[in-house]
Amino acid sequence: MADALKIGIAGLGTVGASLVRIIQERAENLTVTCGRPIVITAVTARDRTRDRGIDLSAIKWFNSAEELAAKADIDVFVELMGGANGPADASVRAALKRGLHVVTANKALLASHGVELAALAEEKGALLNFEAAVAGGIPVIKALRESLTGNTVSRVYGIMNGTCNYILTKMEKEGLSFDACLKEAQRLGYAEADPAFDIEGNDTAHKLAILTTLAFGNRISADDIYLEGITNISIEDIRAAADLGYRIKLLGVAQRTETGIEQRVHPTMVPVESVIAQVDGVTNAVAIESDILGELLMVGPGAGGNATASAVLGDIADIAKSRPGAQRVPSLGRPAIKLEPYKRAQMRKHEGGYFIRMTVEDRAGVFAHIAGHMAENNISLESIVQRSATHLDTTEPKTIILVTHATMEASIRKAVEAIKGEGYLLGEPQVIRIERPRP
Incomplete structure (x- = not known):
């Protein structure tokens, strides 16, 4: 021996x-x-x-x-x-x-x-x-480094931070606020005393940068990731997503495009019937899409x-x-x-569309103004819904929820800025990407 x-x-x-x-x-x-x-x-x-x-x-x-x-x-x-x-x-x-x-x-x-x-x-x-x-x-490193040799990987994405997934799961299942769920995560040891690295998406970004290099053969580039955490996700967003047939997850996504490699970490709405939507608590999940194997999804404990x-x-x-x-x-x-130099992809349409939630004063013509600004920026709307807290007071602020078809994020941001300039918007609007299953 x-x-x-x-x-x-x-x-x-x-x-x-x-x-x-x-x-x-x-x-x-x-x-x-x-x-x-x-x-x-x-x-x-x-x-x-x-x-x-x-x-x-x-x-x-x-x-x-x-x-x-x-x-x-x-x-x-x-x-x-x-x-x-x-x-x-x-x-x-x-x-x-x-x-x-x-x-x-x-x-x-x-x-x-x-x-x-x-x-x-x-x-x-x-x-x-x-x-x-x-x-x-989850043996995702070995899969990318060894098991998928010969495959051309087109996309890697997943839930890579158990703290964020626990918080979002608890918000949905128990109807609690973000702050309440964060405190519970800290009590249970799922979140640090200073949770910023997790909840602001940095932990997921580091992991995504490593997977991107293994998947696409580029030099690690953690600083070239679009980054957005979950601190702005409200219980209203969770409920609206559920009404539309979605769950909110913090996803890390890396994919090869015609112009380079796209890396992003942000809250995402995923269809409630999708496998990744069923991944709850501190569990992680990573999906790899390749030309020979198709899609491989690995799920398991992400920490501990x-x-x-x-x-x-x-x-x-x-x-x-x-x-x-x-x-x-x-x-x-x-x-x-x-390893090749990292080449950041040019901005392109997000095929899944966007969810936009905004609270507005109850004024005549608000709906029309919002729809007009969307049209001016070539944004096609899949649906537009108005809500109020009760049906008794017709003058109370209204919540308007938009779901768009595929469009550019720059167009979304430009339209939202124009709406903010109208003077009827209360607070900051919420914008969340939607990921739909690929055909």
């Missing part, structure tokens, strides 16, 4: 502690399935005294991640600290420069420095694995200690099964030097 694969882990939070426990509890089975023992020999964390419910007595402690990466007697460096820069970046680079294999769950690090790190890994003949960085326990640790362990097992001198699968699907 081959020598043991020696692991060093930087970061012993929820994921790190789960990883240690699983490896220790399943050591015998891992040895059989991987053909060699997997042994944790070195760790580092901010607090040595914390009780994590795992036995670390036989494992060597290091004072820092950088020290562990540079000096520990290990074969694989596992980075579970997080952060795009600082100790995470420095320690991963130090490990790769030694020729150590690296496993990370750090999407922020990859979104910022993934191409450089992949190039360094290739130069040193090391593996850089990161299945846990996107969609938790066990789910993420499972993905990390899968990457470690792949390394344990590999043999020196064997052909390495490039970290980003193709050699880093072969």
Whole structure:
């Protein structure tokens, strides 16, 4: 039997502690399935005294991640600290420069420095694995990097943030406000004390940028993503969507077009009968559309200690099964030097159309004015509905809901700005893209 694969882990939070426990509890089975023992020999964390419910007595402690990466007697460096820069970046680079294999769950690090790190890994003949960085326990990285070889991918999209999906699900099912659902998510540990990174869409954007590179062979470009979070979604939007036969989800979408690659993250209305509309709570879902396979949809836990640790362990097992001198699968699907510059697609019609909700004063001619501004911007309306809170007071503000056919977002924004200038609009209008199933 081959020598043991020696692991060093930087970061012993929820994921790190789960990883240690699983490896220790399943050591015998891992040895059989991987053909060699997997042994944790070195760790580092901010607090040595914390009780994590795992036995670390036989494992060597290091004072820092950088020290562990540079000096520990290990074969694989596992980075579970997080952060795009600082100790995470420095320690991963130090490990790769030694020729150590690296496993990370750090999407922020990859979104910022993934191409450089992949190039360094290739130069040193090391593996850089990161299945846990996107969609938790769903094996979407392996699918894009290995399983779909030979397919031409046209679109990748999905629900990639469990916090946002939990909030939107709870708003719909319990009729609660965004703020109330966010507080509940924080109480349950689904959202951080400062949830901005999740609810404003940044977490999804980092994951989408990585998937875009694997799908289309371009350099990672997280800064070229149209980004909109869920903080402006109201219970009124949730109810209106339901009345129209839709659910609201925060989607990340990347697709190849004739003029380049389009990347966007934003709240989206999806048909209630679609599979992705049924993905509730903290669950994630990623769909891949390709010419040979068609559409592949993968659904599973997107976060949590066990789910993420499972993905990390899968990457470690792949390394344990590999043999020196064997052909390495490039970290980003193709050699880093072969990645093409990112070319942002030109603006084009959004085929699904748009949902627009606005509250207006009850004046004569408002309907006609709104319809006129839409027509002036070549926007075709599928439906227009007026609502009021009660049927008793005919002078109270009205809610007007528009659903458009395919049109340009610039046209929508121009029409809305013109309507705002009329003086009868109360508050900010809500504009949400609609995604309909492709024929």
